[in-house]
Amino acid sequence: MSSVLFPEGFLWGGAIAANQAEGAWNVDGKGPSVADCSLFKAHVDLKDYKAQHAISSEDVAAAMASDDIDLYPKRRGIDFYHRYREDLDLFAEMGFKVLRTSIAWSRIFPKGIETEPNEKGLQFYESLFTEMRQRGIEPLVTLHHYEMPLHLAQLGNGWCDRAVIDHFLRFSETVFRRYRHLVKYWLTFNEIDSAFRHPFSTMGVLTDRIPEEKREEALWQAMHHQFVASALATRQMREIIPGAQMGCMVTRRLTYPETCAPENCLLALKDNRENLFYSDVQVFGAYPQHRRLAWQRDGVNVVMERGDEEIIRQYTVDFVSFSYYMSMVSSVDAERREKVGGNLTTGVKNPYLPTSEWDWQIDPVGLTHALIDLSDRYRKPLFIVESGLGSRDTVEPDGSIHDDYRIAYFRDHILAIAAAIAEGVDVMGYTPWGCIDIVSLSTSQMSKRYGFVYVDCDDNGNGTMNRTRKKSFHWYKDVIESNGAVL
Numbered sequence: 001m002s003s004v005l006f007p008e009g010f011l012w013g014g015a016i017a018a019n020q021a022e023g024a025w026n027v028d029g030k031g032p033s034v035a036d037c038s039l040f041k042a043h044v045d046l047k048d049y050k051a052q053h054a055i056s057s058e059d060v061a062a063a064m065a066s067d068d069i070d071l072y073p074k075r076r077g078i079d080f081y082h083r084y085r086e087d088l089d090l091f092a093e094m095g096f097k098v099l100r101t102s103i104a105w106s107r108i109f110p111k112g113i114e115t116e117p118n119e120k121g122l123q124f125y126e127s128l129f130t131e132m133r134q135r136g137i138e139p140l141v142t143l144h145h146y147e148m149p150l151h152l153a154q155l156g157n158g159w160c161d162r163a164v165i166d167h168f169l170r171f172s173e174t175v176f177r178r179y180r181h182l183v184k185y186w187l188t189f190n191e192i193d194s195a196f197r198h199p200f201s202t203m204g205v206l207t208d209r210i211p212e213e214k215r216e217e218a219l220w221q222a223m224h225h226q227f228v229a230s231a232l233a234t235r236q237m238r239e240i241i242p243g244a245q246m247g248c249m250v251t252r253r254l255t256y257p258e259t260c261a262p263e264n265c266l267l268a269l270k271d272n273r274e275n276l277f278y279s280d281v282q283v284f285g286a287y288p289q290h291r292r293l294a295w296q297r298d299g300v301n302v303v304m305e306r307g308d309e310e311i312i313r314q315y316t317v318d319f320v321s322f323s324y325y326m327s328m329v330s331s332v333d334a335e336r337r338e339k340v341g342g343n344l345t346t347g348v349k350n351p352y353l354p355t356s357e358w359d360w361q362i363d364p365v366g367l368t369h370a371l372i373d374l375s376d377r378y379r380k381p382l383f384i385v386e387s388g389l390g391s392r393d394t395v396e397p398d399g400s401i402h403d404d405y406r407i408a409y410f411r412d413h414i415l416a417i418a419a420a421i422a423e424g425v426d427v428m429g430y431t432p433w434g435c436i437d438i439v440s441l442s443t444s445q446m447s448k449r450y451g452f453v454y455v456d457c458d459d460n461g462n463g464t465m466n467r468t469r470k471k472s473f474h475w476y477k478d479v480i481e482s483n484g485a486v487l
């Protein structure tokens with residue numbers, strides 16, 4: 001028992017994404033997305049970050065020629081598409097005030113280029129959001145979460161092609177209009193900063209289609225297109241749904257200097273600034289000078305059409321959302337240091353922190369740090385829309401799951417949020433990632449579980465898909481019921 005104070009109306013809940021949960025990848029008119037080409041990679045070296053994420057044109061061709069769903073588990077997800085009512089009942093039982101999910105673009109526009117939307121896809125989300133509201137759960141909706149229509153990736157190499165802005169805006173306008181009475185919290189691009197870490201899932205860009213010396217420039221060009229699209233979608237939202245709020249979404253990769261050697265401190269400052277560049281653009285409405293200088297230095301020419309910068313300036317975000325999984329370490333001696341791996345890139349290991357089985361370092365204090373820092377920088381409401389511990393769960397013979405490690409993780413992170421609130425930080429809510437077990441982004445494993453709800457499905461797709469409440473389910477229910485007082 002503790003007596004932590006969270007503001008009234010704090011949005012407790014959970015988060016998933018369409019491509020990792022829905023399955024039904026080719027049902028009711030949905031077109032294939034980049035996620036449907038994402039191979040099962042359980043045996044990849046976790047310190048080989050590129051191996052987790054690299055996808056080539058050859059991989060895509062092989063994926064499209066294959067109907068082996070075990071190789072491409074995101075096609076199966078957890079069958080949320082058919083079971084969402086039961087799942088929403090469980091979320092409501094935990095007392096969720098909010099559920100973050102995304103709209104699979106290729107369910108609405110199967111190839112991304114159509115002029116008319118797929119009505120069945122629209123109906124699915126209408127029903128999903130309506131049922132959320134009936135249970136008192138506010139939808140928080142991401143427009144673009146690693147699930148661009150594959151056709152657009154193949155056609156013009158994803159967001160490298162400026163024409164994608166218009167395709168995206170047709171999609172965003174369609175869903176704003178259709179769900180204007182149902183959704184008031186929106187995010188444009190999930191982890192927009194991840195574009196350089198995994199260009200295919202984030203931007204539909206196949207880097208092997210670009211000559212090596214042009215790659216960096218092409219990715220920055222694609223990034224610029226996303227910034228313009230994000231600002232224009234924000235304008236649409238304001239026109240179509242007055243009072244709705246738009247957030248940007250970044251992976252907060254808080255970076256500590258390895259030592260207090262000034263060189264390490266300066267490096268950490270630069271690494272943090274690099275990470276925050278993306279939210280800087282979306283909050284301040286301008287490219288910072290350090291990025292322009294870096295482009296000049298690296299010979300990168302980003303083509304901006306007349307009016308682009310004005311659009312970015314005018315339509316900035318209402319709140320800043322971010323994922324927080326771990327902190328990082330900057331060292332001028334990085335080459336000689338022990339490394340950790342994981343989804344967020346390989347980095348120098350922090351000897352003060354425990355490390356999960358998937359090589360992610362656990363650092364609740366870093367969450368307080370990140371919140372205070374973001375609040376001081378932006379003076380905007382903050383929303384932690386992802387955090388969590390991927391781990392294996394053991395089902396006892398009686399069917400129970402005693403995930404005390406998950407409870408400990410969340411207890412520490414919720415206390416860390418409370419510590420930031422006590423410092424005056426305006427936090428809108430907290431949506432732990434994978435509140436129900438879903439397919440992992442990086443390795444497509446089911447065995448890397450984040451949920452309060454267990455899904456009976458293994459890495460090979462064996463299992464009933466039945467849902468079970470873990471011990472953490474009951475714990476989180478008490479947390480929400482007490483507004484964070486009972487931890």
Ligand code: BG6
Nearest residue numbers: 017191343390439440441442443
């Ligand atoms: C975030 C992504 O980077 O990390 C999620 O937005 C992802 O889509 C999450 O699932 C956890 O990563 P993983 O690889 O453990 O699923």
